[in-house]
Amino acid sequence: MDLVIRNGNIIDGSGLPSYLGDIAINDGRIVKVGNVADTGTTEIDAQGKVVSPGFIDPHTHFDAQLLWDGAAKPAIEHGVTTIVPGNCSLSLAPLKADHRMKLVGMFNQIEEMPFKAFEEGVVWDWESFEEFITRIKKDLTINVAPLVGHSVLRLWVMGNESMHRTATEQETQAMQALLKECLDAGAIGLSTSFVDMDETLQPVPSRYADAAELDALCAVLGQHNRILQVVHEFYDNDITVARIDQLADISRKHKITTTLSPLFVNNDNFAGVDQAIARVVEQNEAGARVWPQVQTRPIDISFTFSVPSLLFIRLRTWYAVMRFGTPETIMAAFSDEEQRKQLVAEASNMMGLWQRLILRQVKTEANQQYVGKNLAEIAELRGTDALNVMIDLSLEEDLDAHFLSADMGHNNDDKVGSLLRHPHVMIGASDGGAHILSFSTYGDTGYLFSRFVRENHSMSIEEAVKKITSDTADIWAIPQRGLLKSGYVADVTIFDADLIDRGPEYYVQDVPGDGHRYVRDSAGVETVIIGGAVAYTQQGGYTDERRGEIVGGRA
């Protein structure tokens, strides 16, 4: 026996209550769950810990990162063993050499992946989807279930015209053939977007497709039994409902699963999300398969005074200073005794907001000590108040002090919790690997347990595990993963139920080309096993095992 996990609280992903037991693993597979008499070459004592299937993250943009980091750090540290990249109409293949810079522009806009990272971190040695898969497979620690992007299919077939018009019949047929090729090479499905835009703020190619084109591509998905992922107009409830209807029709017609993401809770309008969910239930009861994705983490707002933020739109003087100002005039207003007095007076009745702001980033050495603290704490250290600290830090940093206001949206725990456990909702939409310069997209699974299982009791730990393991594997038709079951691939996460969480957000420089990103460490995740080998331990970090596979399609 290669590996035996002893005495764990087994939560097998099926939703059944946890029970004490062992798990035996051989040749990358689970061979026994229960009492294991044999001794393993490696033995892991899991006493007091939860042993669950590895988590599956169905909405990520790790595409580029996988070219230089086959572990998609820090996903595995958070217990994630399978990721779905290629969402939102964008994948890195198939891609003709001529279109590389165009696609880099789109990735730069949507993922905030810097141009330099592509220059220094990427050897462009693929065009077809199969060549891309062969390329990333070489050094894979995490499992990858890759989507192929609709915008990319269009770019391949139509070139620049893909950003201007609908496709002709011949072009649509060419896209169908190309999609089939990608699915045969291992793509788990197709992603498209109705809302994303490129680096010149133009709609991405998929947005120029008409309904007939999407229908033709979905016919190919139907022949291969693969999924369609859609970014819908999530900020407009009426359009969201119309998209649910559209996906339901497509789903019934081509017998495919569809998923739309993200669906948010609008604190001022619970009725909106209720209406969307009601329509999903109605359509699914009428034979459709439509899965809205809901993220666990709340939305944070970040800002600096170098870019006008709407946070100040209700403060007449502040908004005027920012809206009509240049960095120099904003600095001057903050420095001028009279104007500063006026600004402070106007904003002082919102002191609660300023106190909770977190200083995220500064450029001077002297102020590094305050990064990560909230303004109330910094104010106390400096003997002033939070509002004056915000102004002082901005002056000291030439306006380059970055502030974060946490929990500004999608943050009603009862409402979000009831959605997350809803039987017609998929937990997802982490956007892992995207928005890397704005906020951390890692640790949403830890947050599910800390906030919605432990603190808010929205669901049991067994339900939470099921939601991010076997439910996700079922929806995405990922075979033999998501359960702790004999014969299944041994993707296993061992964690402490009392401690599992996402850590604080921080800024690191670990992107090729001296690029930065926001990340979070995990808490309480002790061991992560992928394909039967230990890929990560809390104590020892990452191992050299490379057992990640392309899953979900024929590799």
Added chain:
Amino acid sequence: MTDAKIIAVKLSAAHEGDAELIVDIRYSNGGVTQVPLDRYASEALMTACTADTADDLIGHGWEKVRRALQVSYSRF
């Protein structure tokens, strides 16, 4: 629908970590819809309504919102 008006404004958090302004528009038949505006659309709307603060937008007609949205074209 021509006399649809802004009846309320509030701040919200957009998907990608920016603040956005939500304006509630009431139609003549009583229906209310919420329109999110990004920074660019908000600024265009503030200018069109000669508003100094978001609350000054209340009472203005929906055409100004439509034109402001065109300024931003598309937020994503």
